[in-house]
Amino acid sequence: MLDIVPEIDTSEALTERQKAVLDAALRLLVEEGDQLTMTAVARRASCSKETLYKWFRDRDGLLTATVQWQASKVRVAQVDGKGLDLVSLTASLERFASDWLKVISSDTSIALNRVAVSHAGSGKDNLGAVVLENGRFALAKRLKPLLEAGRQAGLLDFADAETAFRTFFGLVARDVQIRLLLGDRLELTEAAIGGDAARATQQFLALFKSNNRPQGL
Template sequence: MNSQEKPDDSRRGAILQAAFDVFVEKGFESATTAEIVRRARTSKRTLYAFFASKQDILVALVRYGSQKMQPSPALPEPQDRAQFLAVLEQFGRGFLAEFLHPERTAMYRLAIAEAARGGGEVARELDVHGRQPVMRAMTRFFEQAAARGIVRSDEILTLINVFFSVLIGFAQLQTLLGTAPPLSADAITERAALARRATERMLGAA
């Protein structure tokens, strides 16, 4: 345990790790709090002291992973075209590294498996706490750029879609299917630079 970590933090972390393992192995619907408690080597009383339900545990897991994909700290307000593109590229590197992280990949596989069984709980949580906050942050960043005359306000959605399409490409699908090795740090850096250049071309001449 980290010297600054509180005992409660350690117990909560153990429950979350156990829940993650159980969800991935058994699926959200089939997972039980009894199995989570057993693997975390704790009691149901302790589990319910931290989480009201299995759903609450899922939300905590998704939020933790999703927060790491979001711009942190908040993206700085762009002052000019060069800074706008530089910040965009930096965000792209951090986002893609977290987006393709093995734990995030496992959660997406879980969402797909649950959807195939007719359940959409994991997918909904990933959307609410993952995709939506990222899109809000990016939209705000592009709107600030539009206010500075860096981009056109009527092209914001198109530019965001182009950026993410080039940044992610088929990488997530290949990672989910296991048909290609995980992207290296250099490959992630290259993709972020490529997404920046694609966005820059969309902006046209300075």
């Protein structure tokens, strides 16, 4: 009995019950690491495996839905470029840096990235793409308008917003994400994150501030 299974509605239209199931999957993923078996999810969510398969088609569908459900909950600040000056630009950049560090150092992000990395190693890479789309690329989409606004306002000087973004990304994240993914203990206190965000922002401005461009670039 082969049936044409409709595409899972990956972005929205989740019932409250389904959200609760995905929350349970999320909690399980964070707590138990890779032990995200269908049986465990069903038990944790107090639902049947049959329901999981009906709602999410298969294990991959459940994982994808879980990642997207988490992504829909995490939204970093969005800013507009109205009346931008150096002070507000600096504050916005620091905010972005701080938000991003908080995200990538959260247990949830670590767990989701781990499962996505594992998944990317085994053929179909949809999960990794979803994580990237909702993580690094979503951040770029939100940060680039700010960078462009900074350039329009004559505060920043760069040739390519993508390149500028990647430099900012590197200055902020450094070795944090890979170390956390590899299991390195590296607790980031609120204060440490604030300091790192300020440092990365100052370094970024030092490299890209208008009329203050360092030689050799």
